[in-house]
Amino acid sequence: MSKRGFQLTGVILLGASVALAGCSDSGNKADDTGNKATGTTNAGTKNAGADGGETVVTLWGASDFLKGDASPGQQMVKEFNEQNKGHIRVEARYMPWSEYNTAVQAAATSGELPDIFQTPQDTDIRTIVSNGWALPYDGLVSEDWKKQFTAASFAEGVNVIDGKTYSWPLTGPQLGSILYYNKGVLKAAGLDPEKPPTTWDELRAAAKTVTEKGKGDVFGLVFGGGEKGDSSGITKFVGSLAGGIDPQAASGFDYKTGRYEYSSSAIVDSFNYLTQLKADGSILPSSYTLKSTEASALFGQGTAAFLIDGRARMWIVKRDSPDIQLGLASVPTKDGSKPTYFYVSSDPSGYLISSSSKHAKEAGEFIEKGLASPLFYEKYLHSGVALTPIATINENKSLYPYPEFDTFLQLHQSELKLRPDNAIRNPQTAKVIVEMGSLTQPKIKPAYSDILQSVLIGAQSEKDIAKLLQAYDEKLNKGLDDAIAKVSGAGTNVSRDDFTFPNWDASKDYTQDDYKQLKP
The missing domain is CATH 3.40.190.10 (Periplasmic binding protein-like II)
Structure with missing residues (x-):
């Protein structure tokens, strides 16, 4: 290829717990x-x-x-x-x-x-x-x-x-889901600052209490709902909660089945829980339009008790609000069990x-x-x-x-x-990813974050969320099939099986031995 003809072709590999360094x-x-x-x-x-x-x-x-x-x-x-x-x-x-x-x-x-x-x-x-x-x-x-x-x-x-x-x-490894809590806010609301909520019910009750005691100045939760894509606070919130129900489907793509599962009960239930928090009045009203940095600053200033975000939020809060009494804990789950999230150790x-x-x-x-x-x-x-x-x-x-x-x-x-990695099973899958733009298929609109945001702010009926996500899954699964067909039609040995890992046990690390067990 000539120097003049060089083009950098886009590839972003999806990782539920993996954010590429430098973003x-x-x-x-x-x-x-x-x-x-x-x-x-x-x-x-x-x-x-x-x-x-x-x-x-x-x-x-x-x-x-x-x-x-x-x-x-x-x-x-x-x-x-x-x-x-x-x-x-x-x-x-x-x-x-x-x-x-x-x-x-x-x-x-x-x-x-x-x-x-x-x-x-x-x-x-x-x-x-x-x-x-x-x-x-x-x-x-x-x-x-x-x-x-x-x-x-x-x-x-x-x-x-x-x-x-x-x-x-x-x-x-980079953990994308952490419950950050402001101990000073919890204490002012009469709650134990050393006992963060571990269940959905406990989080909802604590958020209600903080909001009631805050009298319009302090709320239970804040997030950066004005961001798009994986950076959206709404997307992070829902995905973080889903990790405590069905970790394999929480990211939207289930590597066990090799299919997009945004309409899974784990995601739908987690979103519905978020709408309950909204109905309670426990979410800082401006959260739906805030950028992540703005949400972080308000949290650090004591405007909200809880913030669910990734690993980077810790140093940002500590930098911007050095006097904060900051707590870190697992994201609450329905039953109080530990959630599970995934990463890939090698980086493309x-x-x-x-x-x-x-x-x-x-x-x-x-x-x-x-x-x-x-x-x-x-x-x-x-x-x-x-x-x-x-x-x-x-x-x-x-x-x-x-x-x-x-x-x-x-x-x-x-x-x-x-978690399993399609690029390790078959490096030629990279050509499929290039064809789609990324595994999240950014060309397909409305995107996942757009759907969640539109329903949460009332532009769509709450009853529509499962239906909308099911339609989104259908588009994504067709997009993957079409990309595979195009790449394989050009002579590349690649199939849907390369994206499917039936022997994946989400409770364990996926090892080289697991890859070897798969049919060639």
């Missing part, structure tokens, strides 16, 4: 400097000195952990440069996603990609590799480097292509070494000793954003930024399970 406020922690870009280098920078003694390695990324001099990424780069003075100097440039996506497209077209670059949004490693823009890590990093990561961090069809390794998972996005790099060896050395090493991940964990892909670092309590982090880790360990 807006659910990505890595940003500082408050407001810096738009850090570093002044460009992809053409090569050697600092005329004698060529110090090699300059260029790095571009949109992960917030590179934003600002105080960020864990830039601090790591500074230390790495000091330790390797005269040998390697890294120049790391941060750009927000909108700027970054355009810059990488232009650099790829002109053949001037930096030595190390992050996969742009709406694409994945396989797409980049198939277009010839990345080198494998093999021979550039050691086997010991790979062994430090948690099990299943590298998988064929995800970040390993044709037996070659191209990236690593930027973060550890990440940082790659450019095939046009003249300093691939030095880039590999920086990845092994800097960007994907304890030098960075100890700082990353201490920032409080997420767990790392290195278990020994996650377990080092001396790195925890605040007391709540201990509960944060416990929730991740007790509630997350590895």
